[in-house]
Amino acid sequence: MATAAKSASSKTKSAKPRKATRRTGRRDPLAIRLLKQDHREVEKMFDEYEQLEDNAEKLALFNQIALALKVHTQIEEEILYPEERGDVEDDLIDEAYVEHDGAKKLIAEIEAMKPGQEFYDAKVKVLGEYIKHHVKEEEQPGGFFAQAKKGDEDLDEMGERMQARKEALMAELGGKAH
Numbered sequence: 179m180a181t182a183a184k185s186a187s188s189k190t191k192s193a194k195p196r197k198a199t200r201r202t203g204r205r206d207p208l209a210i211r212l213l214k215q216d217h218r219e220v221e222k223m224f225d226e227y228e229q230l231e232d233n234a235e236k237l238a239l240f241n242q243i244a245l246a247l248k249v250h251t252q253i254e255e256e257i258l259y260p261e262e263r264g265d266v267e268d269d270l271i272d273e274a275y276v277e278h279d280g281a282k283k284l285i286a287e288i289e290a291m292k293p294g295q296e297f298y299d300a301k302v303k304v305l306g307e308y309i310k311h312h313v314k315e316e317e318q319p320g321g322f323f324a325q326a327k328k329g330d331e332d333l334d335e336m337g338e339r340m341q342a343r344k345e346a347l348m349a350e351l352g353g354k355a356h
């Protein structure tokens with residue numbers, strides 16, 4: 179039982195026609211695609227950081243990494259994580275919040291320092307490894323995203339809200355990052 183109508187959701191506000199069953203797994207829904215895209219971008223920036231020698235370039239790139247991570251974690255915490263309660267295991271959601279908090283503390287520590295100072299590069303490196311671990315928990319088979327995709331939320335519609343929120347946050351947080 180209970181496999182019946184979960185469609186016709188009352189909160190649908192877009193007029194776009196939707197297929198009744200779209201959980202085919204052929205393509206990720208928008209919310210997941212956007213978050214995975216963020217993950218790839220930030221991983222690339224951490225890899226680029228490793229190649230840098232110049233302190234001014236390191237600072238500029240770290241500022242970009244920090245902004246990307248702040249916006250991404252905030253979107254997940256405002257939209258994905260709370261709305262997936264019930265679809266994703268509670269333990270997994272709780273751990274994801276705690277991992278975000280750990281990352282934010284490390285970001286704040288790095289922001290209080292300058293490139294060239296002792297442990298600056300080490301902290302950036304450890305932050306990158308920490309983020310890789312967290313991303314794996316989200317993306318691995320049976321992980322957060324996999325459980326979310328099996329759930330009842332409309333992840334395409336959620337993705338549209340995430341996109342709008344991302345633009346607003348980039349403007350808000352990016353504007354004061356200098």
Ligand SMILES: [Fe+2]
Binds near residue numbers: 251254278312
């Ligand atoms: Fe996350």
Ligand SMILES: [Fe+2]
Binds near residue numbers: 217250254313316
């Ligand atoms: Fe994420």
